[in-house]
Structure formats: structure tokens, C-alpha cells
Amino acid sequence: MTNHTASPAIGEAIASALAGLAYDRLPPDVVRTVKLFTLDTLGVIAGAAKAPGMAELLSALTAWEGEGTATLLLDGRRANPATAALANGAAAHSLDFDDQHDPARVHVFCVVLPAVLAAVEAEASAGRRPTGREMITAVAVGVELFCRLGLACYNSLGKGWHPTTALGTIAAAAAASKIFGLNAGKTLHAMGLAFVQLSGTTQFIADGALAKRVGPGFAARSGVLAAHLARHGLTGPHRFLEGDAGLFKLYERGEVTPEILSEGLGRSWRVRDLSMKPYPCCRCVHTTIQLALDARAQGIAGTDIRRATIELGEVNRKIVGVRFDGAHPNPVVHAQFNAAYGFAAALTDGTVDIATYTPARIRSGDLAFASRLETIAAPDIEPTAIAPARVRLELVDGRAVTLERWAMKGAPDDPMTDEEVFAKFRACVDWGFAADPEAVDGLLRSVMHLDEVADAGDVVRRFLACRAGAPVA
Template identity: 50%
Template sequence: MSTANAAENGLNLPPDFSLKLCENIAAWRYEDLPESVVRMLKFFLIDTLGVIGGASKAPGIAELNQRLSRWESSGSATGLVGGRRYSPPTAAMANGAAAHALDFDDMHDFGRVHTNCVVLPTLLATAQDIGAVSGKDFLLALAIGTELHARLGLACYDSLGKGWHPTMVLGTLAASLAAGRLLKLDAEGLRNALGMAYHQASGSAQSMRDGVISKRLGPGFAARAAVVGAFLAADGLTGTRESLEGSAGLFALYERNQVKPELLMDGLGKTWRIDEYSFKPYPGCRCNHTSIGIAIGLHNEGIVAEDIEAVEIRMGEVNWLTVGIPYEVSRDSVVHAQFNVSYSFARALIDGEVGLHSYQRPAISDPRVVALAEKVRVVVDTTIGKTEIAPATIKLTFKDGRTMTVRKSTIKGSQQEPMTDQELLAKFRSCLAYGMNAAPDDASRLAQTILNLENQADAVGVMMWAFPEAPAGR
């Protein structure tokens, strides 16, 4: 068996590892979810639906929906930006791209995965096609996809360092199993859904390194593949059987057997990684966030950009690979700015804040910010673990010869430095106002609907009813 091949490479996986995962997932019940997990799930919904609404103005999203609507004019699911009707795979793609377009979506920092830009669009589309999925069933499926994505990210601990985009590759697998539960598949059916998803799984990190629009489309591609995989499995089509453990499975082929499988399986369904997720306070790559926090603190201390001669930012290797290249204003690229720590640091120090306006044209070409960004040098700090996302050290050299060094090991929005409920709801309202021209009452209606979701007979129906209408012309 191919599992022997995995064992020879040191993984020592049991036979039918993928099936055992699916058997575990098939046994989950809503009543087994801790109260803290249900609360987090509701805030994932609030946060992600807000970010989707905010993406209405994001570069690439209008163009994507215009193209998709030329090809499809009807269907059983909804693209939230514009309220268009699509087939479930297409709706999942449209909503997934929107959820990631602002780079403002939730993240499991240790697993390095954005989750609800893939899992939630998959479930919205699946549930709309099924019709009248209860709030409890929807929340359970959301728990499955979210927990699995975090655990896959932890198990495949250096996926991003190898050049994969784990949000996409691992999210496709996690979301397919979540959709499979909505479709009431048994363990064997879930294994087929996992196999169908694995057969489609793709996504490299090159888009983020190049700072191009395809980066924000990636979760949409993953959600589309997850929907297709789950429904084909429900129709009785068979998928790969050893999707994780096989000789050409995820662990061997994608991860080169550099995997910690116990982080996927140990305590699954009993202990929870969902509580470890972070919400993002700034709409840019998470690798920038510690440096942004430091820069805002320096601004508040009265540090002025024109007094600075040079800046050195030290970070772990994977962070450096993701956001460490020099800022190239000539690109005129919003995505490049989102994935550039030199720009993000400069913007934060000069403005004392980073918000949706910070990564727009013409802000990304602001001469004062560009001048400071050009003074920044980003280097790998070998004292920081390769895959650590939070630690950063910034050294300022001033024109009068003084130096200042600031170190920070926590990151805003994480368990160690959480956003408050008030901050999360303020972010939600601001995103809906920015993208949908939504009034505060409109945002409150959607938030209250979500907070009462377990009592709803048609979870997606009520969320679609409460979601603000798109502005004319979107």
C-alpha cells in the first residue's frame, strides 16, 4: 500500500488515514461544539460578510463579476457583490475572491491560513442549492471546515515556505469536507469529496510575491473546487482514496513528507484550534501587521518621517519572502502595496493608522510615504523561527546620529493581543459602509441575524435577506 511508502519516510501513518479523518468528521454533532467555538463561528460570519461587502470597490472584483455574469445569468446561488445569481461553483468563486480581495479576512497565524474566504463561500453556495439548511447544521459545517483548515495548516507547517499558498491548497480540502457534511455524506462519501477536492487542489505563493490580482482570486478558485468536489461525491463519483497519506498524496507530493500528522488528528473533535484564530485589524498581509503596530506606536511618540535616515526591519524568513522586497512605486499596484512591509511601515508611521484608504490609489503613490519606504531595508533575522509570523525588530537611524530599536513578539488581533467585540463590529460596519454604502442600521440587522443563527430554520436565507443591497451599478 502507499501508506507503507509514507511510513518509510518517517510519517508512520496508520492504514486508511484519510478515511479515519472522514470517520471522525462524520460523527460530529452541533451539540458537541463548545460555547466559545460557536461564538467564534458567529464572529467569523460577521467579519467575513463585512469584508465581502467592503470588497465591492476592490480592484478586480467588478471585472470578475462582469465576466462571470456574461457566462451565467441564473442559478441556485448568489454572488453577494451585485446580488447576481450564479451556479453554486461560480457563486463560491465570486464570493471567495471578494472575501480575500481586501486582505482583511481572518487568519490562523500559526497555520498561516486564511480560512473563511474559502470555507464560508463554499458553504453559502452549497446551502443555497440544498435549500433551508438550519442554523445549527450550517454552524456545524462551518466548524468542520474552519477546524480542519487550521489543523492542516499546522500539520503542513512549512507549506508557504515551500511556495504553496496554503489558504488555497489546504482550504480546498477542508471546505470540501465541510460541504460534504451539509450534503449529509457518510464517511465514505466524505472520503470521495476529499479526493475530488485533492484532485483539483492548487495554488502557488507566486501571486503574492509578484503582487498581482490573481492573489485575491485564489480563495475563489479553491471554493469553486470544493463545491464541485462535494457535489460530485454526493452524486456517487469516486475520488482519490489516500488523498493525504498516499505516495502521490498531499503529504508526499506537496509537502515532501515534512508533516506533523498528529497536529491534524490528535484531539480532533475534542480540543479546538478555532479559538486560536485571529481577526485582522489592518487590510494588508498579516506578515506586515507587527511592523504596522510598531509604526503606529512610533507615530504616537512623535517620530517624524523626515527625521529618519534609515530603517531596518528584521523578520522571519517566510515573512521576508512574502513582504520583504523593496517597494516599487512604479508598479502602481494595490496588491504590491498590501504585500510590502516597507510601504506598510511608512504608511503607518506617517498616518498613525492603517485602514481601507491606505491601500488605494493614489495613496500608494504618496511621495512622502514612498520617500520613507525607500529608506527601509528588510532582512531575515535568523534568531526568529523561519515560519514565525509575529516577531519583528525595527531599528531606526536618525539624521542626527541617534538610533532606536523596537522589538515586538505579539500581533494585534491574535489571542495574545485580541481585538475587542467593539473593534470587530466597528470594522464590520466600516467595511459595509465603504463597499455597500450601508447605514449603521443595515449592518446591525445583519449582525443580529448572525448572532441568532442557531435558531434559524434557513440560515443562508436569513443572511441573504439581511445582507445590504449592492449600490446601483455594481
């Protein structure tokens, strides 16, 4: 890989481009993508109502607060916007069912959307109600920058950073700045202030900790706070990208492609390359799940397997290649990041959904054979490639079966249909809230017509109607 030197004005160029971007410059397909992924994220947040750690998180966050100006979506309580962004960002990521930009290896909407919703509600409390078009523009700005940051810092995950948590702080600040109407100078300071708060490593994955799902919440919170501080005149390091102690040198050790950040910004859109998740687990497991479904279609069952080897790229193997432990003290996070478990569950059940990643299912005896499956790095798969996977099976009848795939469901080359997106949304809201179908359809219509909505806060109100089963006022 080639190391690159960033332009000394790269931060200013990005801030100027983002601050000047208006809704009428968004291509129609980008607007539609933002609406579909906003809907998907709201569904995943609703589905997290019973997720491990969420009740404890909400209790902890509200223990120190009185009535605020923004909404904790899972229980309807009000808190300050930074707290709401944290809670809703954690909920959006808690099932590991949220979108991903596969080449950049970042989950984007779980950070950007909660930050934008918090900023929208903060503005409303001050007497200005942002429109649906403003919300779409802010989300598009944050998501686009996030995707580009992930691509520019192409081996962040390989170094041990969790790029969703780390890079998301900067993207969330840019998105919130858009809702607040900050100019280029203050947007630059917001991103710099977000960088000062940057954190997040993959150690929480290795240890199976619930901190994994809180990471995007930390990023959303830090971004909203950074934009709020910049709005009030605080300054951040303007060389937060290219400085000697900036992102590129300090965090990424010079392994960056900085031109990706600014080239064509506002004209070409990496948003178009987002993937939506059909399965609620780490994206690194998805192709393995599809291979299990392929094996099942051939009539192969778990009891037929004497030995199985799952082959992945090296980075994927580091993330999801640990041997499955059915007695793991944190079973949900462990299973979400375990290729062997995903393969065993898909092969046995013929489907993978939220119920697959509940403690009772993870510890059930019929999936114990997952502990016998080995995961290795394949020498012919690019180390950072996320989609390719291969499974080699030795069956008890003596047969050897090899299955492989080089593309993933939900990616741009094999996208989920609108009907599949809507079905996932309804299933998630039903899992979390058992909501009235009329209220669910009302939220769906509001999001899919967000460009026609005069008050972006309508999305929050309709979400709460799903939660409460009550009509929208």
C-alpha cells in the first residue's frame, strides 16, 4: 500500500463543500436511499426494545437528568440532545442489524441518524422546526462524509480501531452542523471538536462486551456536542486530519488515501454503495450464513458434518473467527461476531433473524456443533475483502463439499428489494413494540415522503405512536 500526504487545506475544503450543499443538489436516487435507510434504522431501533443492555443504558443515562428537549426513542422519555443521540445510537446498533458501507467497513446510519434527530429536536425546542428536506440533506451530508472517511482510512479496522465509533464522531458533527445551519468555518471547528473526542477500539468485540453497541452512541453524542459547542464559538483543531497529531498520522499511521475525502464531494456519491443487512449480526458473517443456506438447499444438515472449515479474508477472520463458546458469559455479542455460530444456526433453522441471537437460542443444544467448526484465513482472499467466503465440509458419508460466494446479499450488486426492506422494518417494529399496524404504516409513509414533510419532528412523533400504540396528535 502507498502512503499519501494530505493537502494542508483538506479540512477547510471539506467543510466548505458540506456547508454549501443544499437539498436541490441531491440526486433523486440519493434522496430515496436516505429515506430507505432512515426507515431501516428506525425499524432496527424499535427492534432493540428488548435487546440486552438497553434498559440498563436508559436507566443510567436518565439517572442524572431531568426533563430535556430530545427523545429517547425506546421509552419516550426526554433528555438533553447529546444524551438522546447516545441512547438512540446505541439502540440502532444493538442488534447488529444496521446498515454498512462494506468497502469502508463502517455502519453509518446508526451514528448519523440519531445525531440528526437530536439536532432536529434541539432546534425545535429553540423555536425553529427543520423541514423533512433539511433532515434528508443533513443525513446525506453525514453519511457521505462517513463513507469517505472509512474509504480514506482503509485499514482502520485492521489496526484495531472500530471505525464506526471512531470516525463516526466527525461525520455526526458534520450532519448536526447542517441542521444547525453552521457556516463553513464553524463546521470545520465542529469536526475538529469531534476529533478531539474520537475513540473506539475493537477490544469490546474481542471481549464480547455490551460496550460494542454503545460505541455508535458515543460517536453520535460527541458529534452533536461538538456542533453545539462550535455553534457557541468554541474552536477545534483545524488540522484534525493532516496535522502531526491528527487522524491520518496519529491514528492511521499514514495508511490513508486522503483524496477520497474531497474529490467530487457534493457531485459523486458514495452513499449509493451502502449495504442493508438481511441478518442481525456482524456483516463479516453474512456470506457464511448464505453458504449455510446453500448447503441446506443441498440437503446437508448439521448431523451430516464430521468437520467444517470456514475460510475468510484475514480481517474478517480476526473479527469473527474465534471458536464458538456456547457458555460464553456475553452470549449475544459473542454469537453476533462468530462465523461458526452463524453457519450452524442458518444450516439448522433455515433462517437467521432477531430470535437467532437471543441467549436461549445461542445456548440451545442443537447448535453446539458450531464449536467444532474452524475458521481460517484464506490465502486467495484479499485480507481486507469483506464479501468473499468459502466453506469446506467433510461429511460423515465420506463426501467432501466446497461452497463459496464472492458477493453478499444486501450489497449494491445484490440489493434488498423495497418489499424486503419494508418487511424487515415491520418485523423489527413488531418484535420490539408489537405495534399497531396502522401506526407502523404511518411511520413508514412519513419517512418515505420525508421530502414533503414540513416538520421533520413528525418522524419522532410517529415512532412514539408505534411504541405506545396511540394515534398521532
